[in-house]
Amino acid sequence: MCFTHLDPATRHSLGEQQAASEAAGRLAQVAERLALLSPAEREAVMREEPVCWAWPSTAPTFEEATPGFTEATRRRVEETEQGRAVSVLEHWHGGRCAICGARHAVLVEDHDHVTGLVRGYLCRSCNTREGLDRAPLSAFARYREQHPASILGLTVRYVDPYTGEEAQPLPARPARPTAEERANNPLHAVYRKRAADRAAAASTTTRSAP
Template identity: 40%
Template sequence: MGEVRRRDAAEAAWLGTTPQGRPTFGEAELLDLQGTPSCHAWSVPDEPVPGHLSPTDALRRWQGGACAMCSARRGSLVVDHCHRTGLIRGLLCRSCNATEPHSRAPSFAAYRSRPPAVMLQVEEQYGSPWDGFGHTDT
């Protein structure tokens, strides 16, 4: 029980107040019109990710159920990744995840160039070497 409390305290200290004041879905639509993904308006924790969190778990905690593109909180989020490198970028709602590979919108370009994983300075491969994601050369 002490280990769980220590980890919860570490996560709370890491996140601090970063989830507060995030744009709503409506506000995220305005950001999108300006070419900005929702996550670029979110505060990033000052401290490094706690060592007990995997990169994907860190993204889940930091994103708090909100899509990195549109801030929607409906349904579950899916893990978005770069199909060229296999690196996880962030968590998106199903609609944004389906749109992302085909969109040339400035907000999606900004998301791809600075996704949540880059913002949090975490890196994790999606899938396995058998999926073709065994290396990260660019």
């Protein structure tokens, strides 16, 4: 029977069943993801910390990070500091999202838009949520404070995948003028005089009104 033609009680009951089924599905997904994490990673999730905080804090050597490279490829990558740092960062992640620990997910390179530097690798879900979540004590806020690149002491500049250009730091915001600087600014004197003239005119108009 068409859902639209059901009586309100039946529609409500079916709606509750669907909501419960969707909630159970989400819980099953969370349980499945947690089962793949190490005990230390699960503890980090429970403390609302990014799982990368539970990973070893020592960066692998370049040789350890490139076991499958041929000597020619290793020499070519090793020629630049950027290439060495990227290889070490990728190896340290081991295909895992730095925030939720998801394995075998499509990872994207997350970077700080202010500094232009790479922070780590995130699954698409965490990468989207990181840009929206501004709660001060969430796993995303803590990730921004101490991300994989900072844990390993690496500096990796983000490269735009479409243009191939390196991201540059945003220009620093100019400092706000001090009270003394504002007081000595000739424009402020003009604004104060105009305000005083308007106040005087309004006072005159009020007194002359019948």
